[in-house]
Amino acid sequence: AQSVSQHNHHVILSEAASLELGCNYSYGGTVNLFWYVQYPGQHLQLLLKYFSGDPLVKGIKGFEAEFIKSKFSFNLRKPSVQWSDTAEYFCAVNTNAGKSTFGDGTTLTVKP
């Protein structure tokens, strides 16, 4: 069975600090990897995704993630966070069978 583990449940940072959120998955076959974000009061939306090719992918608002196949990891990074990045972040995997699995989520609070 596939699973997704997010290492940080709640992260608190000051503006301009760097961010890295960990995500590891377990699945033996082909997967697509995603980070979704849920801003307060808004729908869950895509931040970035990895299907194939360059393992370093860039998303919206300056976020990026690196797929390391040997470590089954897909960590999310941002060099300098802003107050508006305060949100809940979810890592997810989708498989060829169409099934998707989400991590438990990480709540990011950015202090102005």
Added chain:
Amino acid sequence: DGGITQSPKYLFRKEGQNVTLSCEQNLNHDAMYWYRQDPGQGLRLIYYSQIVNDFQKGDIAEGYSVSREKKESFPLTVTSAQKNPTAFYLCASSISPKRSGRAGDTQYFGPGTRLTVL
């Protein structure tokens, strides 16, 4: 506007009653999903469907049922057998792996329905 609609936004039911949550999409997506979101537990997959008239159980299907009679609609019934039905329910849709030929694509989410069972 293209998107996913879920209704109602808030729903209250008495214990022991079945309740059906609506999910409609006009994105022409083949795949649709139902999730339950509880604090600290992320999104847990209840059911998913890759094509009309076909659906599969997710990780927490017990006490729930679905139907997929039309491409644009994927209603979820929370039955009286569900032990802890009070939760936030999210519906999503995407291009199906069967159509794209690869693992599942980006999911587009609705606004959710908050169900409270009294």
